[in-house]
Amino acid sequence: MIRDEILVLKESPLYGFRTEHKYFPVIGEGNHEAKIMFVGEAPGQNEAKTGRPFCGAAGKVLDKLLDHVGIPRASVYITNIVKDRPPENRDPTSLEIEVYGPFLDRQIEILQPKVIATLGRYAMGYIMKKFDLDLELEPISKAHGKSYKTKASYGDIDIVTLYHPCMAVYNPNNIDLLKKDFETLKNF
Ligand code: URA
Helix, strand or coil: CHHHHHHCCCCCCCHHHHHHCCCCCCCCEECCCCCEEEEECCCCHHHHHHCCCCCCHHHHHHHHHHHHCCCCHHHCEEEECCCCCCHHHCCCCHHHHHHHHHHHHHHHHHHCCCEEEEECHHHHHHHHHHCCCHHHCCCHHHHCCEEEEEEECCEEEEEEEECCCCHHHHCHHHHHHHHHHHHHHHHC
16 A cells, blocks of 8 residues: 555655654645545655645645635545655655655556646646656746646646645735636536
């Protein structure tokens, strides 16, 4: 099982930090029949303490955004590319993305979401490359709120590229921009 494998993932650069602090890996949470999968970046401290994705300040913003578009949190699946908390919530490294990416790939194959909504530039970069959309990659300042049609092994899917909810944690004025981008999800 994915959780068991990650628990003993000693080759991860984040393994020592997790065990030292008695943190949990954050595998993902939600509806296994979900049409929409959200992919964030990496767990923060609250998430690592509980093992649940988006349960801290960024999670509160995500809840607000889901509410805004009338999508119940219980109807979607929420995960991250990197499954362990990076120290000081720094950006994930390319090695960390390489180590944890295959687990996300397996989650996608298992859950077969029709829509993958990426939160932030790291998830966007990983998912767009994975689904052969490299040529359409733009800085997130341009890509936010856009959607792309592509193919997964199990059929046609749409990728929606969204800003990370932490944008509104750092600056609450950004909530309106995030809300507008989330409205893209209503098309699916
Ligand atoms: N930020 C993320 O990218 N993921 C979480 O689970 C929490 C905060």
